[in-house]
Amino acid sequence: MKRCSILVLITILISGLNATSQVANRFFPEKNLTTTGIYYYPEHWNEDQWERDIKRIAGMGYEFVHLAEFAWFKMEPQEGKFEFAWLDKVVALCTKYNLKVLMCTPSATTPAWMRTNYPETFVMDGHYIRGEHGTRGLGSIVNPAYRGFVEKVVTEMAVRYGQNKNVIGWQLDNEPDAKPDYSPSSQEAFRQWLKNKYEKIEALNAAWGTAFWSQWYNDFSQVIIPNTTLVGWWGNNPHALLDFKRYSADTQAEFLDFQAAILRRHISKDQFVTTNYTAVSTGADPRRTKQLDFATYTAYPNGGSNNIGDLGFRLGNSSVILFAAEYYKSVGGVSGVMEIQPGPVNWGSYNPLLLPGTVRMWLYHTFAAGGKLASSYRFRQINYSAEQYHAGVIQTDGISPSAGGEEYIQFMKEIKELRKLYKPGASMPEKLAARSTAILWNLENYWTIDRQKQTSQWDTWNYPIKFLEIAKSFDAPVDLIPETADLSKYKFVIIPAYEMVDSALVKKWREYAANGGHLIITCRTATKDRMGHFWEAECAAPISGLIGAQVKATDMLSSNGKGDILMESTHYSWNNWADLLAPDKNTETLAVFDNQFYSGKAAVVKHKVGKGTVTYIGVDTDDAKLEADILKEIYTGAGATTENYPPGVFVYWRDGFYVAVNYSSENYTMNMTETANIIVGEKILKPGAVLVWSE
Numbered sequence: 001m002k003r004c005s006i007l008v009l010i011t012i013l014i015s016g017l018n019a020t021s022q023v024a025n026r027f028f029p030e031k032n033l034t035t036t037g038i039y040y041y042p043e044h045w046n047e048d049q050w051e052r053d054i055k056r057i058a059g060m061g062y063e064f065v066h067l068a069e070f071a072w073f074k075m076e077p078q079e080g081k082f083e084f085a086w087l088d089k090v091v092a093l094c095t096k097y098n099l100k101v102l103m104c105t106p107s108a109t110t111p112a113w114m115r116t117n118y119p120e121t122f123v124m125d126g127h128y129i130r131g132e133h134g135t136r137g138l139g140s141i142v143n144p145a146y147r148g149f150v151e152k153v154v155t156e157m158a159v160r161y162g163q164n165k166n167v168i169g170w171q172l173d174n175e176p177d178a179k180p181d182y183s184p185s186s187q188e189a190f191r192q193w194l195k196n197k198y199e200k201i202e203a204l205n206a207a208w209g210t211a212f213w214s215q216w217y218n219d220f221s222q223v224i225i226p227n228t229t230l231v232g233w234w235g236n237n238p239h240a241l242l243d244f245k246r247y248s249a250d251t252q253a254e255f256l257d258f259q260a261a262i263l264r265r266h267i268s269k270d271q272f273v274t275t276n277y278t279a280v281s282t283g284a285d286p287r288r289t290k291q292l293d294f295a296t297y298t299a300y301p302n303g304g305s306n307n308i309g310d311l312g313f314r315l316g317n318s319s320v321i322l323f324a325a326e327y328y329k330s331v332g333g334v335s336g337v338m339e340i341q342p343g344p345v346n347w348g349s350y351n352p353l354l355l356p357g358t359v360r361m362w363l364y365h366t367f368a369a370g371g372k373l374a375s376s377y378r379f380r381q382i383n384y385s386a387e388q389y390h391a392g393v394i395q396t397d398g399i400s401p402s403a404g405g406e407e408y409i410q411f412m413k414e415i416k417e418l419r420k421l422y423k424p425g426a427s428m429p430e431k432l433a434a435r436s437t438a439i440l441w442n443l444e445n446y447w448t449i450d451r452q453k454q455t456s457q458w459d460t461w462n463y464p465i466k467f468l469e470i471a472k473s474f475d476a477p478v479d480l481i482p483e484t485a486d487l488s489k490y491k492f493v494i495i496p497a498y499e500m501v502d503s504a505l506v507k508k509w510r511e512y513a514a515n516g517g518h519l520i521i522t523c524r525t526a527t528k529d530r531m532g533h534f535w536e537a538e539c540a541a542p543i544s545g546l547i548g549a550q551v552k553a554t555d556m557l558s559s560n561g562k563g564d565i566l567m568e569s570t571h572y573s574w575n576n577w578a579d580l581l582a583p584d585k586n587t588e589t590l591a592v593f594d595n596q597f598y599s600g601k602a603a604v605v606k607h608k609v610g611k612g613t614v615t616y617i618g619v620d621t622d623d624a625k626l627e628a629d630i631l632k633e634i635y636t637g638a639g640a641t642t643e644n645y646p647p648g649v650f651v652y653w654r655d656g657f658y659v660a661v662n663y664s665s666e667n668y669t670m671n672m673t674e675t676a677n678i679i680v681g682e683k684i685l686k687p688g689a690v691l692v693w694s695e
């Protein structure tokens, strides 16, 4: 307990001293548009091949090399004995070939001596079984011994490379994921976290509702981590589980901040500090970090899923980059892709060849969405071990570019051409600004809804993405924002299934609408307080005044159920979720249920609030047609024009360039103005193709 408090204290002190994180954009001069890099693991190859490889990396057009991510065993082969001569040599080779270095802290994979001598540094799973040496991400990030070792190796690296002019920045760890840890260290840290939050056990009992099933605690010492593995679904307290998610995410963020603070004691202020979250991150919450300059993401769109149309299995899931590229900007204002799939992977349900052009299209997608860097895992395909079958940009012979490698080369050439055409100071065209949209979303709502979905048809992760896709089909610029963000710069704010609220948040929404904003609130919003309790009032009570209606009841149908909704003269189908609404007298009903025993009841309502509007969509449909038509109506009603791009066709504007990508299986002909100047590609966008133009 004592050790843990000291750890917390040290971290607080360190973060206090280093609270000045940089303005992220300054690391990436606008005129460079995006900078490209590649993961290279010199420790995987014979030393006599290093120079050949690095020369090749430069020759292909890359600008930085990503190093040392999993190389702890080579930097500290024995406890306390550090060896950096090998890495110095690689860094020097990068300098020789004009390549920058992105250095990584190796905390995701620990050397064998750590598991042997300090087994407590590993996490425990839900059966209280210790993680074993041999894979990654199994360090118990709250364990003081593990923390101590991380501190030492990160310090050594920071001292050695922190002033190296060729090192542009640092990636912390690898794909932080807030893994549940049931080890004794974590049990202790969880209790400490709860004490900090609740102070008194009575407060915890109230928040967790422990009067139910005799879960009551007399003292914090009786509390253990809620364990779904052992107790099963029914025995689990959703409020305790929500706190465990919060604790795990807080701890993960604090672990990154801890590493960042160590680095900042030694590194130049010109080196950035970031990490690489997975595109779909349901555990780690990037917005909880305080010390990162910005966050990046890793994108593997194709794991053998069906996606859009016949060619979708080769083109990948179009929502991966779409979502991640916006979401990760909510830390530091900019983002980029740290890893992008360079070809078939080894872990998909099946791993098909990609349609020619796909890697380049993904790269353009990250660029289009504002990406400041585009890097790829990995340079050479490895000839041995767990990722043998995973493509690299270079094939197993060590010298020939793979299909993805060739596409990367092309992309880098084209970016260099675009840089020549870059004109500073371009501002977003009026037509686009008039559609500016924000989607409010946070992981806490994901956690609480996903725990109690109430229908297996509720797709928690993809639900907010549905609205992102609709807004993108209108060609709206969309930000994915936290609830603390300033809403006033957006014409439209979408609040999809935002389950947990408090009165201050609802007040902020009301003010936004009253000042002329257009709010779109959807089902499940405001049904719970921040602890996940229902209100001792009607359903969604805090927003009933705002939406001008009461949510009277909620229905769900089976997967082949046929719910019917009528809006003007058009019928829509639904079967996932339906709130039956009772509108107030000044509220307009936009759509009604047209079958079931409640036929005629309101499903979608619109309410004027001050100078703006609030629309409540009480239904979740699979095909999203109803939602899309409602949104179109709202945008048009507010004076914004909308495009009508088909699924998988995304168009962006950045730095004076329009960029379109096509994940669909059909050709798409872009409607362009007479003055449009095509820079890359053709007006007819084939599947997997890219079009860049200016106007």
Ligand code: GAL
Pocket (backbone or CB within 6 Å): 174, 175, 298, 300, 339, 345, 346, 377, 387, 390
């Ligand atoms: C990523 C990971 C990489 C590599 C890759 C394989 O999630 O960060 O290190 O394992 O997957 O697809």
